[in-house]
Amino acid sequence: MMLHALISGDRPRSRILTALLLAIFLGLLFAPFLFPGVRALETAARISVFILLAASYDLLLGYTGVVSFAHTMFFGMGAYGVGLASQHMGRGYGSLIVGSLAGAALAAAFAFLIALFSLRVRAIFFAMITLAVASAVAVLVSQLSSITGGEDGFTFQIPRALGPANRMGEFMGVQITGKILNYYVVFFCSLILFLVLLRIVNSPFGRVLQAIRENDFRAEAIGYRVVRYRTIATCISAAVAALAGSLFALWLRYVGPDTTLSFELMLDLLLIVVIGGMGTIWGAVIGATLMVLAQTYLQDLMGSAAEATAAIPLLSRLLDPDRWLLWLGVLFILSVYFFPAGIVGRLRAGR
Amino acid sequence: MPTEFLYGVEVVLNGLMAGVLYALVALGFVLIFKASGIFNYAQGVLALFAAMTLVGIMEGQVPFSHLINAIFGTEIHHFGWHIPAIAAILLTALVMVALAWCVHTFVFRHLVGQEPIILFMATIGLAYFLEGVGDLMWGSDIKTLDVGLPQGASFWIEENTAFLGGEDFYGFFIDKLDIVATLVAIALVAALVAFSQYTKQGRAMRAVADDHQAALSVGISLNFIWVLVWSLAGFVALVAGIMWGAKSGVQFSLSLIALKALPVLMLGGFTSIPGAIVGGLIIGVGEKLFEFLIGPAIGGATENWFAYVLALIVLVFRPQGLFGEKIIERV
Numbered sequence: 290m291m292l293h294a295l296i297s298g299d300r301p302r303s304r305i306l307t308a309l310l311l312a313i314f315l316g317l318l319f320a321p322f323l324f325p326g327v328r329a330l331e332t333a334a335r336i337s338v339f340i341l342l343a344a345s346y347d348l349l350l351g352y353t354g355v356v357s358f359a360h361t362m363f364f365g366m367g368a369y370g371v372g373l374a375s376q377h378m379g380r381g382y383g384s385l386i387v388g389s390l391a392g393a394a395l396a397a398a399f400a401f402l403i404a405l406f407s408l409r410v411r412a413i414f415f416a417m418i419t420l421a422v423a424s425a426v427a428v429l430v431s432q433l434s435s436i437t438g439g440e441d442g443f444t445f446q447i448p449r450a451l452g453p454a455n456r457m458g459e460f461m462g463v464q465i466t467g468k469i470l471n472y473y474v475v476f477f478c479s480l481i482l483f484l485v486l487l488r489i490v491n492s493p494f495g496r497v498l499q500a501i502r503e504n505d506f507r508a509e510a511i512g513y514r515v516v517r518y519r520t521i522a523t524c525i526s527a528a529v530a531a532l533a534g535s536l537f538a539l540w541l542r543y544v545g546p547d548t549t550l551s552f553e554l555m556l557d558l559l560l561i562v563v564i565g566g567m568g569t570i571w572g573a574v575i576g577a578t579l580m581v582l583a584q585t586y587l588q589d590l591m592g593s594a595a596e597a598t599a600a601i602p603l604l605s606r607l608l609d610p611d612r613w614l615l616w617l618g619v620l621f622i623l624s625v626y627f628f629p630a631g632i633v634g635r636l637r638a639g640r
Numbered sequence: 641m642p643t644e645f646l647y648g649v650e651v652v653l654n655g656l657m658a659g660v661l662y663a664l665v666a667l668g669f670v671l672i673f674k675a676s677g678i679f680n681y682a683q684g685v686l687a688l689f690a691a692m693t694l695v696g697i698m699e700g701q702v703p704f705s706h707l708i709n710a711i712f713g714t715e716i717h718h719f720g721w722h723i724p725a726i727a728a729i730l731l732t733a734l735v736m737v738a739l740a741w742c743v744h745t746f747v748f749r750h751l752v753g754q755e756p757i758i759l760f761m762a763t764i765g766l767a768y769f770l771e772g773v774g775d776l777m778w779g780s781d782i783k784t785l786d787v788g789l790p791q792g793a794s795f796w797i798e799e800n801t802a803f804l805g806g807e808d809f810y811g812f813f814i815d816k817l818d819i820v821a822t823l824v825a826i827a828l829v830a831a832l833v834a835f836s837q838y839t840k841q842g843r844a845m846r847a848v849a850d851d852h853q854a855a856l857s858v859g860i861s862l863n864f865i866w867v868l869v870w871s872l873a874g875f876v877a878l879v880a881g882i883m884w885g886a887k888s889g890v891q892f893s894l895s896l897i898a899l900k901a902l903p904v905l906m907l908g909g910f911t912s913i914p915g916a917i918v919g920g921l922i923i924g925v926g927e928k929l930f931e932f933l934i935g936p937a938i939g940g941a942t943e944n945w946f947a948y949v950l951a952l953i954v955l956v957f958r959p960q961g962l963f964g965e966k967i968i969e970r971v
Contacts, residue, residue: 356757406956417906417959421952424902428945552899556681556764563761607707615772621765622747629754 295484297491301571303636310571313578317476321469322461328585334472336581337479338537343561343573344486345529350559351567352490353522354502358555359419362426363400363527365549367392367534369430369437372445372544380446389535393528400527404520427550442545447471451539475536482529487570489525498522502568557584564624566631575632583620588613650812651932652925657818659924660825661883665901666908666916667829668876674849674911675869678748678759682767684898686736686874689774691881691890693735695785696778698728703777729878736874737867744867752862771892780892785885790816821883828879829917832872841868849911903947907954909961919962923947 301307313336316323320333346360370392371385378384399422407418431440449455451474455467463469489495500508501515509515538544548554557580565576595608628635665683672680680686696703700719709716723731747762797814836842847855848865856862884894901920908919927946935942954962 350757407959418952418955420902421906421948421955424899425945425948425952428948432945559757560761560764563757567757612772612776614768615776618765618767618769618772621768622762625754625758625762625765626747626750629751629758 297484297488299487299491299570301633303633306571306575306633306636310574313574320476321472322463325463330468330472332581332585334475334540335537335585336578337476338533338540339558339561339577339581340574341479341482341486341536342530342533343558343565343577344483344570345526345533346558347562347565347567347570347573348486348490348498348529349522349526350562351569351572352495352502353498353519354505355519355523356416357419357523357526358416359400359403359423360526360530360558361550361552361555362419362423363396363530364534364537364554365426365430365544365546366396366399367531367536368538368544368549369534370395370531371535371538372443373436375445375447376443380448382448385447385535385539389532392535393531396527396531397524400523401520404523423550423555424552427546427552430550431546438545440546442543442548444543447539447542471540475540478536479533482532483570486529490570494518494521499568560621564628564631566628566633566635569631569633572631572633579632583617587617591616646812648929648932650814651928653812653814654818655925655928656921657815657822657924658928659921660818660822661880661897661920662900662904662924663917663920664825664828664876664880664883665897666904666920667832667913668873668880669901669905670908670910670913670916671869671873671876674913675845676748676759676848676866677756678763679756679910680873681760681763681898682770683873683877683901684894685767685770685774686739686877687881687884687897688890688892688894689739689770689881690732690736690874690878691785691885691894692774692778692783694728694732694878694882695783695885695890697731697735698723698725699783701778706776706779729882732878733875736878737871740870740874741867743870744863748866749863782889782891785882785890790820817883817886824879824883828876829913832876832913841865845869900947903951905961906951907961909963912961912963915961915963923950926950 301310317333317337321330324330324333342360342364346357349355349357349360367389370390371388374384374388374391375381378387403418403422404415407415430437433439434441437443449467451467451471453466453468455470457465457467457470459465490498497508497513497518500511500513501518505515508518534549537549541548561576561580562573563576564572564579565574566572591608591613598608624632630638665687668683668686669680672678672683695701700721700723702708702716702719705717743766747766748759751759751762797812834842836846844855844860845865845868847858847860848862852862855865880897881890881894884897904916904919904923906919907922908915908917923946927943927950930946931942
């Protein structure tokens, strides 16, 4: 019952999906103990952040039916907020909190302005406007190098307790360092915000958003102010994205345009949401996990596959790690082809 | 005439030339978007692929030589011939048609009726795939593309315009390649317009762009038209690839010109061919002039963001772009 309340009554509605979600949840929860090693922890943290980011994007794309290209801009605002605050106010929890809140507030304000300008016209132009704004901001950030460190970005200090130098003894055969503590901060913050998002999409407010997605004119006719609902959804989504950015910056102890603002990141995000399944927050979990794993381990996997097939020259050459872009492209096309409703949609339909 | 003014004119001329290239890339987008509603993210990679193929054919490079050598234990890399540019361009055009057929048959035919965002995703996958295939086919090294187009500053123009200014004006400095690019682009657009206005296939193409179902009901084959449209986009990409490749070498950054074309599309409207051209010219001239006039005052390097800001301002007042179709929402 408590679990039911926690996930806001939005059950996965498919056995396989439930099993997958549980596996991902447990995997992330015990990541430092199950998968030792720096790289595995890095991947786990990245998955946590991207689940949150993708879920916040799904609130906009999947639930409200608004296509935005500025989501990584909001993500970046949170990241730069934490980075700049830590740099100028000194290391400490205060600057982390101030930085993330300022980033989230700025993102929400920006989102409000953009929404006000463009959402009245038609949802598709929102996509164009956000694309223009995001591109302009990305270029400006890399040019204002005195403030933002330009293309290189900058590193900053976080509280000592969260750094790798903080050793706190051993547990289950694993050396507990500040890095692991940091991971749990990232993980639990992502988890809480994720549950909040789940609550939002299953609230009456979320239902109105879905109604707007299905038929905005009818929603208006029933008496809901469509523009207002869309605007609020945009602001919430932007603020959560900024918080995800803050967590990401906290984890990396670095901010830069490539990790937070780039157009490639925006495309990854779109893919995560579409592959996972639009219009269901659980899709974000599956999509983000798959995407990050593919990006991190596809090259490794291909490397070992190439070795395994060394006897067959054609296959081993095709599976060479240098070819990973080719296979990523094939994966995309196939997943769009076989799961147009996303993996979650497919699993639910095949129940 | 005051020298300052003449420099301004030179900046405008150079801007026009740059704009032509932007327009070329944007044109490929518009063609596909109009006929099938697909926002083709792969257009830039298409240009890259075309340019690579052209270089490969001209140099007599063996495609997939890496793979072939691995399988048969051979050491072939070159056929040992050099094909004249014209023949190579024609062959490349054939390759682009084959590619268009493959793209349609293996990917988009199965995705008919999906949501636009799904189609967009598929083109992203296509872009990655093509980049990978291009790499596999022709290798990843930077190549120089020389199809015999004149290059370098035109001395004729420089000498014959020097009289316009005073002592310290040496005439307009204009790259010959830019002039050729402009002429080719004009010819290409004229050919496209003629094709779509006066040929049967062209009319069918416009009919499909207007209304899929109506076109289908009068017996136009959608499959054929979509292959045709992708082929045309491939030709446009080939021309754009030749021009950009001749300017700065054939390398993977060529695929980024797609991002340069986005503000052009926003400005001109996604469904308008004149819009793509005028939008390209406006942005080309605009960013050069802005850099020339206002750039020094605010620290320069304005070319990177000017286009997006301009597009943004236009979008706020005219969401459909300068030439886009008026959107009338019927109740």
